[in-house]
Amino acid sequence: MRLLDGTNLALIRGGRLLFExxxxxxxxxxxxxxxxxxxCGKSSLLRLAAGLLRPSTGRIExxxxxxxxxxxxxxxxxxLGRALAFWNGDTAGGMNxxxxxxxxxxxxxxxxTGQARRARLARVIGSQASLWLLDEPLNGLDSDGxxxxxxxxxxxxxxxxxxxxxxxxPLASDWRQLxxxx
Amino acid sequence: MTGALISREVRRALHGxxxxxxxxxxxxxxxxxxxxGPDAKLLARIAGGTLWIAALTAALLPIERLIEPDRADGVxxxxxxxxxxxxxxxxxxxxxxxxxxxxxxxxxxLPGSFLLGLEGQSLVAPLIALAVGTPALAALAVAxxxxxAGLPRSGALGGLLLMPLAIPLLIxxxxxxxGEGAGPLKLEAAIALLILAGAPxxxxxxxRAART
Numbered sequence: 343m344r345l346l347d348g349t350n351l352a353l354i355r356g357g358r359l360l361f362e363x364x365x366x367x368x369x370x371x372x373x374x375x376x377x378x379x380x381x382c383g384k385s386s387l388l389r390l391a392a393g394l395l396r397p398s399t400g401r402i403e404x405x406x407x408x409x410x411x412x413x414x415x416x417x418x419x420x421x422l423g424r425a426l427a428f429w430n431g432d433t434a435g436g437m438n439x440x441x442x443x444x445x446x447x448x449x450x451x452x453x454x455t456g457q458a459r460r461a462r463l464a465r466v467i468g469s470q471a472s473l474w475l476l477d478e479p480l481n482g483l484d485s486d487g488x489x490x491x492x493x494x495x496x497x498x499x500x501x502x503x504x505x506x507x508x509x510x511x512p513l514a515s516d517w518r519q520l521x522x523x524x
Numbered sequence: 525m526t527g528a529l530i531s532r533e534v535r536r537a538l539h540g541x542x543x544x545x546x547x548x549x550x551x552x553x554x555x556x557x558x559x560x561g562p563d564a565k566l567l568a569r570i571a572g573g574t575l576w577i578a579a580l581t582a583a584l585l586p587i588e589r590l591i592e593p594d595r596a597d598g599v600x601x602x603x604x605x606x607x608x609x610x611x612x613x614x615x616x617x618x619x620x621x622x623x624x625x626x627x628x629x630x631x632x633x634l635p636g637s638f639l640l641g642l643e644g645q646s647l648v649a650p651l652i653a654l655a656v657g658t659p660a661l662a663a664l665a666v667a668x669x670x671x672x673a674g675l676p677r678s679g680a681l682g683g684l685l686l687m688p689l690a691i692p693l694l695i696x697x698x699x700x701x702x703g704e705g706a707g708p709l710k711l712e713a714a715i716a717l718l719i720l721a722g723a724p725x726x727x728x729x730x731x732r733a734a735r736t
Contacts, residue, residue: 355736392605394735409605413598417532419539428528429602465602 343370345473345504346391348402353386353395360386361522366402368473368504373495375517376508382523384508385411388475391506408471410462410479418451422461425450429465436468437461439494441486456482460490467494474498476507525608526616533620540589542624545582546632552578553636564641571640572701575650576657576694578636579629580687583661587682590621590669591731600731614727617666618659618720625665626658649703653712657697660716663723664689670730693719 348366352359360383368374376384389395390402392409416425423446426433437443440460445453453461459482466474474495480488492514495505507513556574557567594600603613633654637647668686672678692715699708 389601392601394601394604407605409601411598411601413596413601415598415602417536419536428532429606430525430528 343502344368345370345372346402346404346407346506348391348397348400350400351390351397351402352399353383353390354398355383355386355395362399364400366391366520368506370472370502370504371499373499373505373507373514373517374520375513376506376520376522377510378522384522385477387522388477388506388508391473392475404473406469406471407473407475408466408469409475409477410466411475411477414450414458414462416450416461416465418449420450421447422450422453423447426461426465426468429469431465431468431470433468436464436466439467439490440464441490456484456487459483460487463491463494467498472503474503474505474507476505476509478509478511479507480509480511480513525603525606526612529603529608529613529616530620530623533617534623537586537621537624541586543628545585545625546628548585549578549582549629550632550636552581553632553639557639557641567641568646569702571637571642572650572653572703573698574640575633575636575654575701576698579633579654579657579661580690580694582629583625583665583690584679584683584686586621586625587665587669587672587686588679590617590666591673591727592669592678595673595731595734601735610728610731611724613731614666614670614724617727618663618723621666622659622662625662626655629658630655646703650701653697653700653709656700656709656713656716657693660693660719661690663720664693667723667726667730670727670734673730674734 344367346366346368351364351366352362376387378384386395390397391404392407423433426436437446440463442457442460442464445457463479479491553574560566630651633651637650642650664686668682671685672682675681693712696708696712696715700712
């Protein structure tokens with residue numbers, strides 16, 4: 343089953359052509375690692391896949407997606423559990439997968455940087471979306487966090503999901519690679 | 525999702541400074557008798573217009589916190605990904621904002637009217653005019669907030685944008701508040717409806733435009 347289907351994509355932002363004639367396909371169980379220098383359009387590609395940007399040419403179709411970008415998108419004054427619950431997912435499952443289940447009653451504003459990083463991934467893991475879009479998912483994660491993310495991604499792919507990640511750090515070896523700005 | 529969004533708006537406003545516009549409103553209404561003197565007849569004559577100027581300036585205060593924090597924190601993006609249309613976000617923001625803005629302002633209008641020398645029967649017209657007008661003021665505040673989200677000094681810019689847009693509402697609202705019969709009140713209601721109907725679309729388009 344195709345979860346992301348983009349053909350002949352081009353994106354112009356701020357008068358600059360970020361990429362063109364790009365074909366982007368993700369089937370169930372697949373994972374794609376987007377690499378490239380700063381400013382080559384990795385984050386824009388993720389926003390394109392999320393439907394937040396429209397391609398300048400080409401067309402893109404997708405089912406349910408979940409995006410973890412640099413924004414936390416959780417209410418600072420709420421306890422983590424309730425803040426995550428606003429997004430209507432498997433809140434406990436997401437938190438436990440990232441090892442922050444014990445922080446459910448802690449207000450989001452008191453989380454450390456690393457814990458907040460885990461929380462934004464917990465939001466995606468808890469979502470019922472079949473396609474995960476992860477922008478620099480390993481940033482700010484310790485090795486335990488990285489291991490937990492890898493486990494969650496493996497389980498997600500096994501369950502028929504797909505992952506599209508932009509990262510400067512190496513991800514698992516069974517990821518397809520896409521280099522932008524090459 | 526819209527229901528959850530409305531209750532989130534109310535919760536965040538109550539957690540923040542929902543009382544601020546009402547206090548500001550009361551403060552302006554208090555200042556006017558000091559400025560124009562204690563002539564009860566004069567005060568009663570300008571009371572309707574004064575209450576409206578006070579309400580309009582009070583409506584400016586929340587502009588900066590209505591849309592921008594959610595844009596900056598990615599909440600608007602996540603809502604779009606979750607399938608909520610930007611117009612529905614606009615409707616929820618307006619409803620949620622009015623719930624913490626309108627009733628408090630009307631409550632503050634009671635002592636405000638006393639300070640301006642209104643009492644008894646003469647209280648009714650200004651309160652009805654404000655009750656009809658506050659949803660439109662809330663809608664304008666949300667729309668202007670979306671239009672200026674992400675811009676530097678958006679608070680000042682929002683004020684410059686909102687006040688001219690509110691002039692038609694002000695004209696008929698103040699006339700209705702002065703008890704000039706049913707005509708001005710009907711026209712005020714018509715303009716308020718027009719603003720309420722248009723604001724979600726302006727808000728939605730502005731949120732989408734800020735994304736590109």
